[in-house]
Amino acid sequence: MARVKNWQLGREMSYWYPESRPKKQFAAIFDTNKCIACQTCTLACKTTWTSGRGQEYMLWNNVETKPYGFYPLGWDVKLLAELGSQQWNGSVYEGRTVFEAARPGERALGWRPGEQDYAHPNVGEDDCAGNIDKGAAFAGVHMAWFFYLARICNHCTYPACLASCPRGSIYKRPEDGIVVLDQSRCRGYQECVKACPYKKVFYNPMTGTSEKCIACYPKIEKGLQPQCFVNCIGKIRLAGFISQPEDANPDNPIDYLVHVRKLAKPLFPQLGLEPNVYYLPPVHVPTQFSQQMFGPGVEHAVREYMHADADLAGLLGLFGSTEQIVPRWKRTGDFVYGLAEDGTELVKVPLREPIHERLALDPKFDVMRTNCP
Amino acid sequence: MKSSRIVLVVSLTAAVGLPGCSQSQPIVAPVEVVVQPSTVELPDDPLDARWDSVVAFPAALIPQDMVEPRQLRVSTREVRVRALSDGVRVAFRLEWSDATRDDMPMPAAFTDACAIQLPAAISADVPAPQMGEPDRSVEITLWRASWQATVDGRGDTIQDIHPNAVPDHYPFEAASLESGSDIQRAMQQRYAPARALDNPMSGPREQPVEDLIGHGPGTLAPAATTSSTGRGKRVADGWAVVVTRRLPEGLASGKRTQVAFAIWEGGSEEVGARKMRTGWAPLLLEVKP
C-alpha cells in the first residue's frame, strides 16, 4: 500500500497504488434540491449505453429516494455497518477508509450485491420517513422528509474498483481522470463490483465481463456534457473539471462551488475514494443525516444555498443551460455567462427569467383556461 | 535412480489395482502424474469406462494465499487426476467433490471450474507455480462449468437464466432492422462491448475450455488460439472433467515435466485468484509397453 493525499479527508491515507493524478479531472455537481426523480437521466443513459442483452438490470445512472431508497438494495447502509462507527475531527477524518479497513487477503472492504438486490430500482421508495399527523401538511414545518439522490460513477481519484482488480483491467484516463474498464481485458471476476462502495460497476452475465459508467467520454472529448446531464429535466447537473484545493480557480464553476464557496460536497467522503461527483446537500434534511452522507460542512453549505447571493444564484442558473462543458463563468449585472477557456461566450443566462402572467380567463374567447390537456 | 524407482511403484500399484474407477486406486498413492499411453482414440467423455483402468493421482489442494485477493478458507481439498496420451495429445481427467452445481452467470454468482497448468518450456528449473514468471511463462487450460452449460445448449438470453423475465425492447430487435443483416448485427455488438472487442471471455462459445498463457499473477492472457477441448459432467459427489490438450513440446516417452492444478468452488465465491491450487507435481509420459 502507498501513502496518498486525500484532500477530502484532510489527511494522507493508504491506497493500493501511489498517487498519480490525471492532467485534468472530470467532475460534476448535482443539486439535490432540484431533482424531481423523473428518471429522464436514467433513461438517457440506458438508451445510450445499456440496452443490450445482459445489461437489462444495469443502471449506470440511477435516482433513489433517500433515506429508504437504494440501488442496489442497501448499498450504503450495508457498507457503513461493515465499516462501523468512525469519527471526523472537524474537517479531518480520523476513522478508517475502505482501504484501511480491508480484511486480511482483501484489497478493500466491500460486499457483493446479489441479484435480488438489484430487483427493485426506485420501486415504492417515495414514502416519507415517518407518519404525517393530521394537519401537518399545512403547518409549514417539515415533520417528515425525503430527498432524491441521483447517482452515477464518481470517477474517483482513488477508485476502489481499480484498486481491487487483480488484472489491472480498470484504469484512469490520464487526460480527463475518467475511470474506464477495459472490455478486452476483463475476465469477469467481479472484484470491482464487490469493492466499489457506490456499486457502480455491474456484471454482465451475457458477456461475462463487468461494465461501468464511462462519463460519456466520446462526448467529453468533444467538449460536451454527458447524456444524463443534458437530458436532465430538473437542470440539476453541471459537468466540468476540478482542480486541487490549492489550485482552485474561482472562474471555474466547479472549483467555485466546491473549493471557493464550499457549497458542493462529495458523497460519503469518509470511504476514502475522493469521489468527483459533488452534491449541493438537501436543505430540509436533518444535519446528522446529511453529515454522514456528505461529510463536514453541510450546515454551511445549506445556509449559503438558502441565502444565495447574486453570484451563487446566477451560477446555479448555468446548470442545464447548454450541452457544452462550461470551463469558465462570470456574472455581469443581471446576466451570467458561460465561457470557453479562451473567454468566448458559450451561453448567457438571465439572473431572473421574465415573468409571464397567464390569466385564468381568456379575454378573447371569454372562457376559463385550464391546465388539463 | 530415484525416478525409476518411482515408476516402478506406480506400475506395480497400477497392476494390483482392481477394475472400476473407484476401485482402481493403488494401495500406495502415486507420487507423480503418470500419463499412460493409449493406442486408441483418447476418451473425451469423463464417464468413459476406459478411464477406470488409469491410475489416479490424488493432488492435494492448498488455498491461494500468496497474492490479493487471497483465498483464506480451505474448500476443495483434493483433485484426482488421470492422464492418457496418444503421443500427440494428452487427455487429463480431473475429478473432485463439490456438493453444488454452480454454472449460472449472474451477479455475485460464480462458476465451478478447474485448470491445468504446465511450464511453457520443459526444464528442471520450473517457473513459479503461481501463474509463472515474467520471463518463464506457463500454459494453462481452463474449464468452466458455465461454459459447459452454454456448449451443452443453454442459450444466450436473459430468459435462459430467468425464464419469466420480460425485457421491454432491445434496439437491435426493432422491426425496421432486417434480422441477421450487417446493420442489425453491428447494432447488437454495440451493446456488447466485450464481444465487439473479441474478448474470448465474452462468447458465444464452442468449447467449454480456454487456452491461456501466464507470466505471473495478474498477467493471464488468452493464447493465440484455443486448440484444447474439454467436457465436464456432474458425477455422484462433484465434477468429472476431461481436458485434452497438445502434449507439451519436447515431452518424449519416459521423460518428465511438471504439472499443477486449480479448482474453483463457485458456491464459495471462488473466482480468479480466489481458488484452491496445487504446487507443481511431476508428470511422467510413460513409455509404451
Ligand code: SF4
Ligand atoms: S464510483 Fe465505483 S466504479 Fe466509479 S470510479 Fe469510484 S470505485 Fe470505481
Ligand code: SF4
Ligand atoms: S433527469 Fe434530472 S431531475 Fe430527472 S431524475 Fe434525473 S437528475 Fe433528477
